[in-house]
Amino acid sequence: MSFYIEKTTKCLICGKPIESFKEAVLLPYIISDKSSSLLPFVKKYVHRKCFDNWNKRDEFAQSAFKLGENMIREGHYENVIYYDKYFIIDYQKKENFYKVRDFLLIFEILINKEQAENAVNFFKKVYLGDNSKLEHGNIVFNSQGKDILIIDYDKDEINDEIIIPHFRINDYITALDKIVKHNENNNREY
Ligand SMILES: [Zn+2]
DSSP: OOOOOTTTSBOTTTOOBOOSGGGEEEOOOOOOOTTOTTGGGTTOEEEHHHHHTOTTHHHHHHHHHHHHHHHHHTTOSSOEEEEETTEEEEEETTTTEEEEEETTTTEEEEEOHHHHHHHHHHHHHHHTTOOOEEEETTEEEEEETTEEEEEEEETTEEEEEEEEOHHHHHHHHHHHHHHHHHHHHHHHHO
């Protein structure tokens, strides 16, 4: 386990210091054998940009996702409604929130039903080339060319900031749709 220290913690990919926390990503645990060249990166900080352009990114994301799948089987999640395309979506009934974990972009967000509905429509619009912006509670979605910038606020502070690249938007539409549909089913039941 390593700690992030502003302007001091170095990125393990490029070796340069990471200026601010929002540029940093903490790499998760993975499944691998002891000789894997990925192991030294586990639980280390890297620049988000370096991770996105890393030639081992897909391999790393797959190993992390595989571990996630094992954890589902072992009962570490509360109520998984979807796992595919590098996502695990877990419904947290008590808080009525969905925790969306993206193993490819290494990103996690808590979203409620209403936010998911609005986000699906927003993602569809941007996918078709619309410029738009969506503000919903603590989460702001912004189109940036063909990509989407998500900023997650904790009061006035930026909690996390991430760009969803265009190639990933369709996967987000699929995943967010699962949340919308899951709720529709719930409403019919109760
Ligand atoms: Zn770097």
